[in-house]
Amino acid sequence: MTQLVWRVAGDRRFEAGLDRGVLYPPTGNGVVWNGLTSVKENSPGGDVTSYYMDGVRYLNIVGFEEFDAVLEGFSCPDEFLDLQGMPSNGKGLFFTAQPHKPFGLSYRTGLGNDLVGVDYGYKLHVVYNAISESAGKSYETMGDSPSPIKSTWNIATVPVAITGRRPTAHLIIDSTKASLAAMTAVENILYGTAGTNPRIPTVVELLALLV
Amino acid sequence: MTKLVWDQSGLRGFEIGVTKAVLYPVGSSPLVWNGLLSVKDNSVGGKSTSYFIDGQRFMTDISPEAFTAGVEAYIYPDALTQGPFGMTYVTQLGNDLDGTAHGYQIHLLYNVLASYSEKNYQSSGSKSETTTFGWDLATTPVKIDGMFPTAHLIIDSTKTRPGLLADFEAILYGTAGTAPRLPTPAETIFFFDDWCIVRITDNGDGTWTATGPDSIITMLDANNFQIAYETAIFVDADNYTISSY
Numbered sequence: 001m002t003q004l005v006w007r008v009a010g011d012r013r014f015e016a017g018l019d020r021g022v023l024y025p026p027t028g029n030g031v032v033w034n035g036l037t038s039v040k041e042n043s044p045g046g047d048v049t050s051y052y053m054d055g056v057r058y059l060n061i062v063g064f065e066e067f068d069a070v071l072e073g074f075s076c077p078d079e080f081l082d083l084q085g086m087p088s089n090g091k092g093l094f095f096t097a098q099p100h101k102p103f104g105l106s107y108r109t110g111l112g113n114d115l116v117g118v119d120y121g122y123k124l125h126v127v128y129n130a131i132s133e134s135a136g137k138s139y140e141t142m143g144d145s146p147s148p149i150k151s152t153w154n155i156a157t158v159p160v161a162i163t164g165r166r167p168t169a170h171l172i173i174d175s176t177k178a179s180l181a182a183m184t185a186v187e188n189i190l191y192g193t194a195g196t197n198p199r200i201p202t203v204v205e206l207l208a209l210l211v
Numbered sequence: 212m213t214k215l216v217w218d219q220s221g222l223r224g225f226e227i228g229v230t231k232a233v234l235y236p237v238g239s240s241p242l243v244w245n246g247l248l249s250v251k252d253n254s255v256g257g258k259s260t261s262y263f264i265d266g267q268r269f270m271t272d273i274s275p276e277a278f279t280a281g282v283e284a285y286i287y288p289d290a291l292t293q294g295p296f297g298m299t300y301v302t303q304l305g306n307d308l309d310g311t312a313h314g315y316q317i318h319l320l321y322n323v324l325a326s327y328s329e330k331n332y333q334s335s336g337s338k339s340e341t342t343t344f345g346w347d348l349a350t351t352p353v354k355i356d357g358m359f360p361t362a363h364l365i366i367d368s369t370k371t372r373p374g375l376l377a378d379f380e381a382i383l384y385g386t387a388g389t390a391p392r393l394p395t396p397a398e399t400i401f402f403f404d405d406w407c408i409v410r411i412t413d414n415g416d417g418t419w420t421a422t423g424p425d426s427i428i429t430m431l432d433a434n435n436f437q438i439a440y441e442t443a444i445f446v447d448a449d450n451y452t453i454s455s456y
Contacts, residue, residue, distance in 0.1 A: 035223060035224060035225065066261070074223075074225040074226075075223075075225055078370075085276065091375070091406075092367050092368070092371025092376070092403070093366055093399065093400065093403045094364065094365040094366070095355065095358050095361055097275065097278065097359055097362075097363065099273070100257075100273040131273060133273065134254055134258070134273075134276050136251070137252045139229035139249060139252075140228070140229060140248065141229055141230065142228040146228065146311060148226065158268050158271055159267055167267055192212060192215055194214060195212050197212050198215050
C-alpha cells in the first residue's frame, strides 16, 4: 500500500526558460532562430461546453484543440522574412504584403526541480505546418536610453495525422522521460551533426525513435 | 553539413530607432520631415482564417495585406495634409558587435494619405511640455509585375552592395547636382536588378563586350585582357559563364 507524501525532495518541479529556437523552411535546412525571447502557446479549443437537462448539468463536451502561439523576439532568421510574406530579390530589396508560406519550428523549454534547479531537464517542442500572420512593428526615435524593438508573430497550425491518435501539430518530448539515446537521436535530426543537415523529422520518424 | 549553433557572435541582431524621414508630395519638391518620433506599422490584413472539416483544422488562409501606420511627431510638413504623397524613413539595425550601427533599413511608402488621429494642445503649466501630433497613414498598394501589389518596399543596407545603396540613396536624397525623388516600385526593382560594376553585353554574334572601370578591366597585351572581378562562374576547367555583376 502507498501512503501519500507531499513535497518529497526532487519532486518539487517547475518549468522555466526557452532556448534553442529553430525554424524549418519548407525547403532547405533548419536555421537557428537567434533572439527568440518567448513562445506563448494560446491554443484555441479545448474548452468545456456544458449541456443541461431539468436544470442539472447533463453532459460536458470538450472542444477539439488546435495549436496556435505568439512568438516574440528581437530578430528572426532571414529565411523567416520570406515565409511571412516579405521575400527579397536577393540584392537587398524586400517586398511586403506577399503570400505567406508554411514552416516547421522547434524550441526547448526548461524543466527544474528543488534539487538541481533549472538543469533538471527540458522539453523539446516540435511544431508542424505553422503559418505566420503579419507582424506589426513600432519604431520609435532613440532617446537617451535606447531599447531594442521586440517583434511579435502570431502563428497558426494545421494538425498532422497520427495513427491511433487525434491529429496534432505540436509534439513534446520530455528529456526526463525519454531515454538518452532517443533524445540524442532526435536532437541529431533537429539540430544536425557534422555529417547531416538539420531538418524537422516526420511524426512517423519521431514515433519510431521514441518507442 | 551544418550543425546548428545558437547565439554566435555577430548574429544577435535587433532593430531600433526611426530617423531620416522624407515626404515626397505629388507634384512638388520633397521635404525633410524633422521631428518624427515614431512609426507604428499596424497594417490591415495579414490575419489567419481557419477552415475546419470533421472538427479538425483543415487549412489556414492568410488574408491580403495593406500597409497602414500610426505616426507621431513634434512637427510636420504642411504637405502632409495636401493629398497623396510618398514617404521614406530609416530604421536602424543593431547586433552584439556593432551596437546600433550595424546597418539600417530604408522603408519606401507609396500612395500615402494622412489623417489626423490626435492633436494634444495643453495650457503651459509650471513646466512647459511639447505638443505632439498623431497621424494615421493609409496606403493604396501599387501593382508590381510578378508580385502581389504592395505600397511598402524595404531596403536592407546589410544585404545591399555598398555602391548600389549609395547610388540609390543619391536618388532618394538628392545630390549637389540632382533633386531628391522617390523612384516608382518598377523603377526601384529595375535599378536593383540592373545595377552592376562590370556589365557584360551579349553582342548576338558569338562575341560579348565587357564594360567597367579601368581598375577592373585591363588589357594585358594587344590580344589579351583581364577582368579582375566576380563575373565568371566556372562550369568546368575550360568553360565558364560570365554575367554582369
